Amino acid sequence: MSDAPTVTRPAPAEIAPPLALLAELTHRCPLRCPYCSNPLELDRASRELSTEEWKRVFSEAAALGVLQVHFSGGEPTARRDIVELVAHAAKVGLYTNLITSGVLLDKNNMAALTAAGLDHVQLSFQDTDAANADRIAGLDKAHWKKLAAAKLIRDAGLPLTLNAVMHRQNLDRLPEMIELAVALGAQRLEVAHVQYYGWALPNRRALFPTYEALERATEIVEAARARLKGVLTIDYVVPDYYARRPKACMGGWARQFINISPAGKALPCHAAETLPGFDWPSIKTTSLRDVWYGSEAFNRYRGTAWMPEPCRSCDRREIDWGGCRCQAFEFTGDASRTDPACALAPDRPILDAARADALGPATEFVYRQIGGAPAR
Amino acid sequence: MAEARRLIVEGATVLRIPPHVKFRYDETRRRWVVLAPERLLLPDDLSVEILQLVDGKHSLDDIVDALMAKFSAQREEILTDVRALLQDLADKGTLTA
Numbered sequence: 001m002s003d004a005p006t007v008t009r010p011a012p013a014e015i016a017p018p019l020a021l022l023a024e025l026t027h028r029c030p031l032r033c034p035y036c037s038n039p040l041e042l043d044r045a046s047r048e049l050s051t052e053e054w055k056r057v058f059s060e061a062a063a064l065g066v067l068q069v070h071f072s073g074g075e076p077t078a079r080r081d082i083v084e085l086v087a088h089a090a091k092v093g094l095y096t097n098l099i100t101s102g103v104l105l106d107k108n109n110m111a112a113l114t115a116a117g118l119d120h121v122q123l124s125f126q127d128t129d130a131a132n133a134d135r136i137a138g139l140d141k142a143h144w145k146k147l148a149a150a151k152l153i154r155d156a157g158l159p160l161t162l163n164a165v166m167h168r169q170n171l172d173r174l175p176e177m178i179e180l181a182v183a184l185g186a187q188r189l190e191v192a193h194v195q196y197y198g199w200a201l202p203n204r205r206a207l208f209p210t211y212e213a214l215e216r217a218t219e220i221v222e223a224a225r226a227r228l229k230g231v232l233t234i235d236y237v238v239p240d241y242y243a244r245r246p247k248a249c250m251g252g253w254a255r256q257f258i259n260i261s262p263a264g265k266a267l268p269c270h271a272a273e274t275l276p277g278f279d280w281p282s283i284k285t286t287s288l289r290d291v292w293y294g295s296e297a298f299n300r301y302r303g304t305a306w307m308p309e310p311c312r313s314c315d316r317r318e319i320d321w322g323g324c325r326c327q328a329f330e331f332t333g334d335a336s337r338t339d340p341a342c343a344l345a346p347d348r349p350i351l352d353a354a355r356a357d358a359l360g361p362a363t364e365f366v367y368r369q370i371g372g373a374p375a376r
Numbered sequence: 377m378a379e380a381r382r383l384i385v386e387g388a389t390v391l392r393i394p395p396h397v398k399f400r401y402d403e404t405r406r407r408w409v410v411l412a413p414e415r416l417l418l419p420d421d422l423s424v425e426i427l428q429l430v431d432g433k434h435s436l437d438d439i440v441d442a443l444m445a446k447f448s449a450q451r452e453e454i455l456t457d458v459r460a461l462l463q464d465l466a467d468k469g470t471l472t473a
């Protein structure tokens with residue numbers, strides 16, 4: 001076992017322990033969704049952490065106060081050791097959630113995962129129309145496999161959340177998506193409009209909905225919430241490009257989450273690797289405790305002391321924490337600016353221009369692939 | 377498939393914590409936590425007392441009676457609060473019948 005040097009520091013009283021660990025086990029995925037939130041530079045399989053390294057991360061996480069681990073990717077079940085990793089995380093007391101496309105699930109690995117102590121599965125759907133779903137996923141028969149996976153999950157007695165990423169090319173079928181969630185016995189449905197990071201950025205014009213379409217979707221969700229109270233919980237995420245106030249990205253920088261990339265970099269969110277000028281700690285050489293309490297990267301935008309105006313004197317500064325650092329960087333070239341998703345941000349005109357551009361003539365999908373997006 | 381229906385919490389309703397929901401003491405934070413699908417709750421002291429009685433045996437009425445012995449409040453008042461809490465948790469699937 002490759003033991004990282006452990007410098008044990010006492011936890012500074014003002015920093016709360018992390019709540020959850022996002023374990024991006026791999027960037028490999030049989031699907032090629034054009035809105036994938038993975039970075040354009042995908043980690044290759046040869047750089048992935050070993051089984052022992054992941055197990056050590058889970059043990060350290062539990063000792064640090066982490067309560068939940070989300071196994072994600074890429075497709076986490078593409079790792080051959082997925083069952084062993086779930087079993088270890090459950091053994092050290094973490095609540096285990098598998099975030100999956102479902103296409104690699106079968107009777108055998110489902111039974112093994114259940115026996116390993118898996119607590120919950122979040123299954124993604126691209127559409128309710130099979131042909132269109134497969135086209136969006138970039139994989140034949142993906143939709144059919146997902147339907148089968150949902151049944152396997154429910155038959156195993158596990159609670160199911162459906163994750164539906166919605167955009168211009170499937171938003172018309174939102175009512176059918178809600179019906180599908182109920183029919184499959186899901187307890188929760190996440191209706192998430194695409195956010196424009198990662199692969200979604202070069203696909204903006206292929207994906208971005210009109211304001212009218214967004215409003216209609218919001219009405220549909222609200223009506224369904226009332227009608228399905230106690231049957232299906234619906235979480236709803238609207239696109240930042242139409243927002244007046246930003247989201248509290250990750251509940252605030254380094255306040256709740258630690259994200260570990262496939263190659264072992266510790267990040268405050270899965271998109272943070274795109275920010276330049278950071279020395280991201282590697283869990284190969286740094287203990288999770290030192291990552292959380294001691295690293296410059298995690299402390300840089302933690303709390304409110306780093307904030308510029310108008311955030312610094314805004315009464316929402318401890319509600320949304322100034323929005324998303326990655327979006328601020330993407331739009332302004334400076335990660336420490338107020339997120340332009342906020343209508344009060346001095347850089348708001350940049351977001352308005354991006355919205356206008358996104359509403360331009362639709363383009364073809366750029367599918368996710370190892371090796372980055374082709375130049376256009 | 378049977379039509380899924382909302383569970384309405386009444387006096388005789390007996391609730392339990394389903395196997396995929398974990399209600400446990402967290403040593404790091406020195407408080408009770410509820411871990412559920414995509415949810416994490418940090419219940420206050422009163423909610424902890426109530427949840428400890430949600431065991432698949434006590435009905436809502438039993439729980440209210442038990443709390444009556446501890447708190448000096450009107451039965452009606454306690455019932456309203458406890459029912460609201462349990463109904464909300466049942467609506468989100470955190471508790472089941």
Ligand code: SF4
Nearest residue numbers: 029031033036074101
């Ligand atoms: S968004 Fe699509 S391509 Fe990206 S990891 Fe998930 S299933 Fe795979």
Ligand code: SF4
Nearest residue numbers: 311314316317322342
């Ligand atoms: S000014 Fe800053 S803190 Fe205030 S709402 Fe906008 S992003 Fe949030």
